[in-house]
Amino acid sequence: MNVIDLLNPAAVRVISGASSKKRLMHDLAETAASAYGVDNHQTVEALMERESLGPTGVGHGVALPHARLRGLERVVGSFILLERPIDFEAVDRQPVDIVFGLFAPEDAGVEHLKALALVSRTLRDAGFCNKLRANPDPGKLFTILTEVAPVQAA
Incomplete structure (x- = not known):
């Protein structure tokens, strides 16, 4: 599996106006709805429900919100680069500006x-994240994200 298997160009956005975690979840759901046809309301609810179990901010400005959704046939992703980082209750208490949302079918195992794991390993690379932050154009971001070589498990 590679990032290109998860991501659609329409699911990559740069956002300047996310002012809160909740607003970001709405933006992430809207992105997934337009790219994959998922239900926007269901997606927001699923993301918030998962987030209530524990924050998905993994540190170093990166968050990996994820949820299982009815109607999906495969795992898909949405990527958002925030022009202004926001508080995400991340494990390191640092604000988040790189968000990769994953959406899986309800019965996905x-x-x-x-x-x-793939997305987590990919975004653990500080140099890679800096490259993403330096290219605030959705087309360039898609190219950077999907050209990444598969990362082997440590």
């Missing part, structure tokens, strides 16, 4: 976990 190991594929959901593989996708989460």
Whole structure:
């Protein structure tokens, strides 16, 4: 599995106006709805429900919100680069500006976990994240994200 298997060009956005975690979840859901046809309301609810179990801000300005959704046939992703970082209750208490949302079918098993691990390993690379931050254009971001070589498990 590679990032290109998860991401659609229409699911990559740069946002300047996210003022809160909740607003970001709405933006993430809207992005997924337009790119994959998922239900916007259901997506926001699923993201917020997952977030209530524990924050998905993994540190170093990166968040990996994820949820299982009715109607999906495969695991898909949405990427948002925030022009202004926001508080996301991340594990390191640092604000978040890189957000990769993952959405899986309700009955997805190991594929959901593989996708989460892939994205997590990819965004653990500080140099890669800096490259993303330096290219605030959705087309360039899509290219950077999908050209990344598969990262092997540590």
